[in-house]
Amino acid sequence: MKTITTLFFALGLLLSSLLAMSQSKADKIYDAFDNKDGVxxxxxxxxxTDAFNIDLGDDGEEKKVSGDLQKIRFLSYNPxxxxxxxxxxxxxxxxxxxxQYKKYEDEEDDSNAEIWLLGKGKKYKECHVFLHNDNSSGNSFLVSFYGDFTVNDLEGLKATGKGFSK
Known part of the structure; x- marks a missing residue:
């Protein structure tokens, strides 16, 4: 009986460690603020996400987020x-x-949004858009995109993140 209990305990540890590894390191942000006041x-x-496509841009200048978009997470904070x-x-x-997450440095300084990426070049696994509010009592937002995708226009992805916050 003791051997079976030990086996189940070891199996449980292995499964929980595998589940923890499959989670994004950025998910700890969402976990840390889960069930907090104002969130x-x-x-x-x-x-x-398969039900819709993300098109970036307009007036014939559309660019698509292509690839395998697995998940989009949204977090709003009301101070x-x-x-x-x-x-x-x-x-x-x-x-x-x-x-390992790198801040995307934009040629135009947009103090209302920051983009943090996990990946290289134009191939990303994660994109996190942090949206600041000019009003100190207004909401702040985080929109996260997860998957294996390429983005031809990060400014458009930032605009998409801003669209979620309206």
Missing amino acids: TSFTFTKDM EKGDMSGEAFLKKAVSMLPS
């Missing part, structure tokens, strides 16, 4: 209901990203 979040899973400012929330959320 609203939701996730579009693969089945839901009037939470215990920190919107800027403090975003600063804490960004600080939770491991060092």
Whole structure:
């Protein structure tokens, strides 16, 4: 009986470690703020993302996010209901990203949005758009895209993230 219990315990440890490895390192941001005052979040899973295409741009200049988009996560923080400012929330959320995530440096300085990427060149596994609010009592947002995809226009992806926050 002791051998069976030990076997189940070892199997449980192995399964839990495999599940933990399959989760994105950036998911700890969502986990850390889950069920906190002022936080609203939701996730579009693969089945839901297959139902729509993301087109970036307009007036014949559309570019597509192509590849395998697995999941989109959204998190909104309301500083009037939470215990920190919107800027403090975003600063804490960004600080939770491991060092392999790189900030996308835009030629135009847009102080309302930051893009953090996991991948190289135009091939990414993750894209996280952090949206700041000019109004200190207004909501701040995080929109995350997960999968194996290429993006021809990161500015368009940033605009898509901003569209989720409206």
